[in-house]
Amino acid sequence: MKTSIAIVDDHELMASALSGLVQKYEEYEVLYEVNNGKELLNRIKLKMIPELVLLDISMPExxxxETALWLKNNYPEIKILALSMNDKEESIIGMLRNGARGYLLKGCKPFELKQALDSIVQKGYYYSEFVTGQLIKSLNPETFQDPVDALNLNDREIDFIKLACSDLTYVEIADKMCVSPRTVDGYRESVFQKMGVKTRVTMVIEAIRLKIVEL
Known part of the structure; x- marks a missing residue:
């Protein structure tokens, strides 16, 4: 039985190249290519469930x-291999913390991709020398990690947090951000999950503690 793979990358040329490369491996088959996490979720909800996901980091929508965390919480059996141009320590740690079984840079050699896929399928994980070095570096107590980077908050979520630390209602926040109340509900759920809080009050307290906002 071949291992089924979904490729999630907003760069169509990269996704197509990855697909062509993976199709050359006898042990693997590409189920589909999608442009972002939202499209992947839609496919999964239609029962088009891959065994492994090649997942880019920087994507729209x-x-x-966000995608890795959703998969971790809803389909933990789906293995994730992050594939990105981003070599920052906080990004690597963030993806691994959110459930990725491995992390590859897009500049890797084809044999490294095959090696990573095989390792994840057979062992359940793949850590290259580069990623291992970054993990060791992150254990250094002198290494300072910005709270925003550590929580993987995007610009819109930060805007939401700052507005939510005022006396504005969620409807008024939506108006300020020029989005619908439903979109603000999405920001709230995402921020609550990333910050590990359940109420607006505890979110505000945590935001102040982390100096995301100042009194």
Missing amino acids: MNGF
């Missing part, structure tokens, strides 16, 4: 961090 639903990025890699």
Whole structure:
């Protein structure tokens, strides 16, 4: 039985190249290519469930961090291999924390991709020397990690947090952000999940503690 793979990347040329490369491997088959996490979720909800996901980080609508976390919480059996141009320590740690089983840079050699796929399928994980080095670096107590980077908050979520720390209602916040109340509900749910809080009050307290907002 071949291992089924979904490729999630907003760069169509990259997605197509990855698909062509993976199709050359006898042990794997590409189920589909999609442009972002939201499209992946839609396919999964239609029962088009891959065994492994090649996941980019920087994508519109639903990025890699959000997608990985959703998969971790809803389909933990789906293995994730992050594939990105981003070599920042906080991005690597963030993806692994959100459920990725491995992390590859897009500049890797074809044999490294095959090696990573095989390792994840057979062992359940793949850590290259580069990723291992970044993990060790992150354990250094002198390494400072910005709270926004650590929580993987995007610009719109930060805007939401700052407005939510006022006396504005969610409807008024939606008006200020020029989005619908439903979109603001989405920001709230995402921020609550990333910050590990359940109420607006605790979110505000945590935002102040982390100096995301100042009194």
